[in-house]
Amino acid sequence: MSIVVKNLTFIYNEGSPFETKALDDVSMEIKEGEIVGIIGHTGSGKSTLVQHFNGLLRPTKGNVIIKGMDISDKRINLRELRKKVGFIFQYPEYQIFEETVLKEVSFGLKNIGMDDERGLQERVKEALELVDLDYESFKDKSPFLLSGGEKRRVAIASILAMKPEILIMDEPTAGLDPGGRNFILSKIREIHKKYSMTIVLVSHSMEEVYELTDRVFVMDKGRIVMEGSPKIVFKNQEFLESIGLGVPQVVQLVNRLRGKGIDVGDDVLSIYELAKDIKRLYLRGRKP
Amino acid sequence: MIKNITVGQYIPGDSFIHNLDPRIKIIFTAFFVILLFMVNKLSGYIFIMAFLVLSIYISRIPLKFVFRGLKPIVFIIFITILANALFTPGEVIWSYGIISITKEGLWSALLMGLRLIFLIIGTSLLTFTTSPIMLTDGIEYLLKPFRRIGVPAHEIAMMMTIALRFIPTLFEETEKIMKAQMARGADFESGNFIKRIKNLIPILIPLFINAFRRADELALAMESRCYRGGENRTRMKELKFTAKDISALLIMFAFAVVIILNRFWKW
Numbered sequence: 001m002s003i004v005v006k007n008l009t010f011i012y013n014e015g016s017p018f019e020t021k022a023l024d025d026v027s028m029e030i031k032e033g034e035i036v037g038i039i040g041h042t043g044s045g046k047s048t049l050v051q052h053f054n055g056l057l058r059p060t061k062g063n064v065i066i067k068g069m070d071i072s073d074k075r076i077n078l079r080e081l082r083k084k085v086g087f088i089f090q091y092p093e094y095q096i097f098e099e100t101v102l103k104e105v106s107f108g109l110k111n112i113g114m115d116d117e118r119g120l121q122e123r124v125k126e127a128l129e130l131v132d133l134d135y136e137s138f139k140d141k142s143p144f145l146l147s148g149g150e151k152r153r154v155a156i157a158s159i160l161a162m163k164p165e166i167l168i169m170d171e172p173t174a175g176l177d178p179g180g181r182n183f184i185l186s187k188i189r190e191i192h193k194k195y196s197m198t199i200v201l202v203s204h205s206m207e208e209v210y211e212l213t214d215r216v217f218v219m220d221k222g223r224i225v226m227e228g229s230p231k232i233v234f235k236n237q238e239f240l241e242s243i244g245l246g247v248p249q250v251v252q253l254v255n256r257l258r259g260k261g262i263d264v265g266d267d268v269l270s271i272y273e274l275a276k277d278i279k280r281l282y283l284r285g286r287k288p
Numbered sequence: 289m290i291k292n293i294t295v296g297q298y299i300p301g302d303s304f305i306h307n308l309d310p311r312i313k314i315i316f317t318a319f320f321v322i323l324l325f326m327v328n329k330l331s332g333y334i335f336i337m338a339f340l341v342l343s344i345y346i347s348r349i350p351l352k353f354v355f356r357g358l359k360p361i362v363f364i365i366f367i368t369i370l371a372n373a374l375f376t377p378g379e380v381i382w383s384y385g386i387i388s389i390t391k392e393g394l395w396s397a398l399l400m401g402l403r404l405i406f407l408i409i410g411t412s413l414l415t416f417t418t419s420p421i422m423l424t425d426g427i428e429y430l431l432k433p434f435r436r437i438g439v440p441a442h443e444i445a446m447m448m449t450i451a452l453r454f455i456p457t458l459f460e461e462t463e464k465i466m467k468a469q470m471a472r473g474a475d476f477e478s479g480n481f482i483k484r485i486k487n488l489i490p491i492l493i494p495l496f497i498n499a500f501r502r503a504d505e506l507a508l509a510m511e512s513r514c515y516r517g518g519e520n521r522t523r524m525k526e527l528k529f530t531a532k533d534i535s536a537l538l539i540m541f542a543f544a545v546v547i548i549l550n551r552f553w554k555w
Contacts, residue, residue, distance in 0.1 A: 051467070056470060079473060089467070092468065094464075094465065094494055095468040095490075107474075108473050159472065
């Protein structure tokens with residue numbers, strides 16, 4: 001198991017008048033090499049949950065075990081943990097601070113104790129290439145002068161350079177145009193295949209989660225209320241809508257068609273598959 | 289975490305003092321400070337103490353908060369008391385080597401200590417019972433007469449309002465950036481002093497850049513809604529004098545009379 005969460009409860013500002021229970025008895029398991037999605041309404045506790053995965057928050061009650069390290073144990077080596085778990089925050093480009101792309105991407109590497117210049121450059125090069133940025137032409141540029149999409153890619157590269165075994169992403173595509181969004185999503189797929197990383201994707205976009213993940217956790221009010229493969233989870237349109245979520249457009253379309261008695265398959269993943277299915281039905285209807 | 293820092297010390301409530309016009313409260317506080325420095329007898333301080341206790345009671349501010357406000361200045365009070373006790377000439381009652389304590393010294397140390405404590409309690413009562421927005425509104429009105437000599441009253445108030453508005457945002461952002469850098473292995477807790485300062489760079493640079501970006505966006509948003517400063521600008525909440533404010537003014541007047549008369553008493 002890559003990530004095991006047992007009866008995790010987390011309370012912000014415990015003992016003060018601002019006390020809020022953000023997580024309430026959450027348990028989950030994430031397998032090695034899996035891509036899972038976590039969806040939920042704003043304030044449902046998904047960000048709080050994933051911040052436990054690299055020790056940014058410590059459980060109020062319960063256990064979180066990452067690759068065999070129990071983070072409720074005060075003595076664990078956080079540096080070791082953060083080497084294993086990469087965390088890409090929402091709008092990661094806002095954390096950029098260095099003068100050059102090379103320095104920016106090597107920041108994390110230096111922090112985890114890499115100081116050999118050649119090795120650093122090698123890693124930075126590899127990371128930049130993962131996000132399609134040419135090392136030679138970008139390494140000496142100031143990250144602040146890049147375009148929004150490029151900044152995001154540099155910020156992501158700075159995490160990937162650390163070669164984490166688990167990658168956590170909080171809304172990695174927020175604020176990007178469709179091109180940038182598709183680019184990031186295809187890169188996530190590629191990276192997952194290449195390094196067989198465990199990936200946890202926190203997202204508001206049902207489309208993203210539907211297309212990308214093996215398993216989905218649905219959160220509401222600090223609890224996990226549903227869990228399963230996206231195809232199964234998104235069949236519960238009414239329930240998801242009742243907790244302020246939706247279903248991907250393609251699923252909506254399928255549900256509507258089936259509601260009208262048109263028997264399309266209920267497990268299509270994309271609009272292209274749906275089109276094929278409709279074509280199949282149409283042709284069958286024409287040739288008795 | 290840093291998130292819990294409340295801006296200013298405003299404690300929401302619905303008491304007589306909370307509902308006073310902020311202008312009255314600011315003027316009252318200013319007078320209070322001036323009068324406080326006119327008092328030269330213990331009887332005057334006892335009167336002021338009674339007045340403060342009554343005000344705190346009426347405002348329903350928990351005593352805990354009142355005393356907490358005194359904490360940061362305990363040191364200053366201590367130094368003041370010590371200096372007054374040691375360096376006031378007069379009738380020596382105790383001495384050791386070059387150190388000597390006089391009767392007058394002890395007396396003035398006591399009065400000075402009380403003066404400082406009452407000063408802090410009195411002024412914090414203003415910030416406890418007035419929201420930052422009301423406070424800046426009040427300051428704007430009170431500065432208006434000075435516009436003739438070039439004091440940009442509205443601009444000053446607007447800047448204060450914006451600054452107050454963004455303090456929690458900046459705290460939130462600091463926390464976010466700190467977490468993001470910690471996730472990249474940054475360490476803010478160990479190392480010597482110089483190293484720790486250096487470690488702050490990855491937080492400070494993004495923080496400043498984001499603050500400037502935010503300022504730009506805010507300016508643009510204000511301009512695109514045709515904001516152009518004070519002239520002829522109406523407000524959502526007009527400040528109005530009510531019967532309460534008149535009575536507060538009367539109380540202030542009576543208070544001033546007592547303090548001034550107190551100077552002529554024998555004890």
